[in-house]
Every structure is written in structure tokens, then in C-alpha cells.
Amino acid sequence: MIVIKNGHIVDPFTSTEDDLDIIINDGKIVKVGKDLPAGEDDEVIDATGCVVAPGLMDAHVHFRDPGFTHKEDIETGAEAAKRGGFTTVVCMANTKPAVDEPKTLKYVLDKGAKTGIHVLSCATVTKGMAGKELVDMDILKAAGAAGFTDDGLPIMDEYILRNAFAKAYEIGMPISLHEEDPKFIVAPGVNQGKVSEQLNYGGASHEAEDVMVKRDCQVALETKARVCIQHISSAVSVDIVREYKNKGADIHAEATPHHFSLTEDAVLEYGTMARMNPPVRTEADRQAIIAGLKDGTIDMIVTDHAPHTREEKNVPMEKAPSGIIGLETSLGLGIKNLVKPGHLSMMQLLEKMSKNQADFYEVKPWPIEEGGVADLVIFAPDKTWKVEGFASKSDNSPFLGWELPGVVKYTICDGIVLNK
Numbered sequence: 001m002i003v004i005k006n007g008h009i010v011d012p013f014t015s016t017e018d019d020l021d022i023i024i025n026d027g028k029i030v031k032v033g034k035d036l037p038a039g040e041d042d043e044v045i046d047a048t049g050c051v052v053a054p055g056l057m058d059a060h061v062h063f064r065d066p067g068f069t070h071k072e073d074i075e076t077g078a079e080a081a082k083r084g085g086f087t088t089v090v091c092m093a094n095t096k097p098a099v100d101e102p103k104t105l106k107y108v109l110d111k112g113a114k115t116g117i118h119v120l121s122c123a124t125v126t127k128g129m130a131g132k133e134l135v136d137m138d139i140l141k142a143a144g145a146a147g148f149t150d151d152g153l154p155i156m157d158e159y160i161l162r163n164a165f166a167k168a169y170e171i172g173m174p175i176s177l178h179e180e181d182p183k184f185i186v187a188p189g190v191n192q193g194k195v196s197e198q199l200n201y202g203g204a205s206h207e208a209e210d211v212m213v214k215r216d217c218q219v220a221l222e223t224k225a226r227v228c229i230q231h232i233s234s235a236v237s238v239d240i241v242r243e244y245k246n247k248g249a250d251i252h253a254e255a256t257p258h259h260f261s262l263t264e265d266a267v268l269e270y271g272t273m274a275r276m277n278p279p280v281r282t283e284a285d286r287q288a289i290i291a292g293l294k295d296g297t298i299d300m301i302v303t304d305h306a307p308h309t310r311e312e313k314n315v316p317m318e319k320a321p322s323g324i325i326g327l328e329t330s331l332g333l334g335i336k337n338l339v340k341p342g343h344l345s346m347m348q349l350l351e352k353m354s355k356n357q358a359d360f361y362e363v364k365p366w367p368i369e370e371g372g373v374a375d376l377v378i379f380a381p382d383k384t385w386k387v388e389g390f391a392s393k394s395d396n397s398p399f400l401g402w403e404l405p406g407v408v409k410y411t412i413c414d415g416i417v418l419n420k
Contacts (some may be wrong), residue, residue, distance in 0.1 A: 001025045002415070003038040007047030007378060012351035013367035022052065024374040027415030047378050050409060053350050054366050055087025055375035058327060059357040060151070060230060060254060060302035066107060067096025072307035072393045073352055074108065077327075080305070080392040084327040085377035087413040088118040090361060094152040098136045100124040102143035109353055117413050120146040120361070125164050125175060129153050134160065137167050144204035146361050149176040151230060154212055156181070161216065165225035174360055176228040177216055179237070184208035189275035189322040191264040194280065199267070201317055204279055206234040213237040217244035228360060229253040231304050232276040235288030244298040252360050253298045257326060257333035260289045262398065270398035272313045272320035276306070290343050294393055299356040301349070303330045307394035325392050330406030335381055340405065351382055368379060374415035379386065383407040
């Protein structure tokens, strides 16, 4: 058995916050309580000074497998997840081939099942992500898809979009949306504003996001579909999501650590390492995202973990791919930029990094209670570490060299200690 002693439990599934011990046996939590005894042959984990929480969930990762395994593969992506405290991830479907039929989905799920964590995957909304023809959602749901998304590309055809929403509602599945209208993008990856002007780089206007979010929230309201606005970046879009939530739409929204931690000025300091879609924007946008996290408008924190090689990023801005890795820095950035300044409590942060994502994707919850699955993260919120030496196959991150709080001591999945 494993006995976790002296930890501070913070469990958003049960709203429990207390100093309690945990006993794990055969992958299950068998006892939670004060001053629990440890046997002579038990493995004892001393969690003094640590938070013990349900394993984190990241509902938006790119493991690049199949098709782009020079950037990342399912095994290395899972190792990055373990180091970051994640026991469950949801892979995006923009692989090669795209996850638009059961064979490719099975490949991802079968490979993920061997990693030691729970690797789920979305399927695409449209065949080949071409935006022209819907996938067979019934078949892909039966094959184990967690949801549907053409992440990386917007769905421009309103007729296709509405049919997708209606079908998803009919079969009880979620749809997640990448919101960028290319008509409002001169050059991707950098906010259209003072920095793009300084660099003489066209940039991507916040309107590219706003017009899509407005349209899709309205269609979601009408169809009753369960919809997530992915990696929200614009203050206007935060307001739109808030408006439609208040109207009763089943709308959810993601924020990434880079969008609540950085502004467009990061492009001047970090170059292509700060190029991402949608781009990091102004300080006003960053503050609006934090406000949305505080009031629940934005209910999920995800990484949009997007690995690229050094060679791919070490080119002029206009030639570089967009995206950064994030699994290993997400918790630390959340503590640094949300909890430490008092924007969120630790309970609220963990809710947005586990419970709300599980609710959206209808993943079986893993609360810290007797009989529950032992999926846990143990981290020291006040201990700092330097960002370096990633487990990911790639290291494209603007946070390299940063000092972050929140050292992940243990990630435990199905009662197995994955890192220590």
C-alpha cells in the first residue's frame, strides 16, 4: 500500500480542503482521514508542505502523433504530462492523417493506453478538417472519441456548423472551436497592434476571434449544443461568452497560461517562441481573461501544448509555425499569475485544471474519497524551480529560464507513482 502523510488536500470535486492522510491500495483510495497509520511494508510519501489534489486534466494538447512525431509523440507527450502533474489529457485531431475515422482514433487511444496516464482524443468535426462534410459522429462516438473539434482551423460554413451542433446535441457530445476568421488576419501568430507595426508584420486582429465567437455562441444558444470556445484571447470575446452564458447557452471557454501570463510585448523579447494562434494580445486583453477566470466565464485552463522543433522555430517570424509547449509549466504559471496575486484561490485554480474539464468531456470524476480511483498530484506550491530540461521532445517555450512556484513532487495515476 501507499500512504500519503501530512498533505494538504484540495479537492474541487468534493470541495474538501483539509490536512488529511490517504491510503492507496490496488489503484484505489481505501482510506482518507487524520493521522492514518502506515504499515512496516507500506510505501510512505511525506507530503509535508504540499498540496494533494486530484490529478490534473488538460483538455487541449497536441501530441503530433500520427504524422508529426519529429515534434512530439504520444509517449513523450505523456511524459511531459506526468512531469506537469497531469493524469488525463485530451488530444486534438489535427494529426496526419486527421482523426476523422475510427482507425486513426484507435491508433491514438491504443498507444495512449500504454503510457500510464489517461490519453483521450477528440475526432474532427469535418472530414480531413476541410470544413465541407461532417464526419460520422455516431461511429466516432462509438469508437471512443471524447468530443469533436477541427482545432487549428475555423469552421467557416455556417450550414455545416449548425448541422454539426445539432448532431452533437442529439448524441450528447461536446464540440470545441478554434475561432479565427482568416479575413481578419494579415499575418498569423502576432496581435495586430503596436508590436506588429513595430515589426512591420501584418498581425491578426482580435476581430478575427470576436466575429466567430459571436456567431458560434448564437448558434449554440439556438441548437442547445455543448460548445467550448478554445484558447480565448480577446477581451471582446470574453464579454461575448459571458453574455451568452447569461442567456442560458451551454457555452464554455478555455484560457491558456500564455494568454493570462503574457502580452504582445513578449514577441519583442522571445521572438517566434511567442508566436501562437490566437496571439497573445494587449494588457487589457490579459486582464479581461483573468477577470473571466475569476467570475467563471472562462471555466477551463488548458495548455494548447503545441510542440515544434528548434529548426522550425529558428526562422523569421513569417516562416515560423505558431504554438508553444505548456504541460510542464501550466501549474506553475497558474500559481504565479493567478493564485499568488489573489485572483483565484488554489481550489478555484484546481477546479479549472481538473473538475470543469472532466465535467465538459463527461469524464468519470476522480475525487479524493474512499473507493475512488487514485489519480493524484502532489506539489509544493511555495517551492520554486527553474524552467529547463523538458520531458517533451520539443522545447519551444517563452518560459525557458523562468523561476516558477509549484514543484510537482509526485504524479499518481491508477495508484501507480509515475514520477518521484
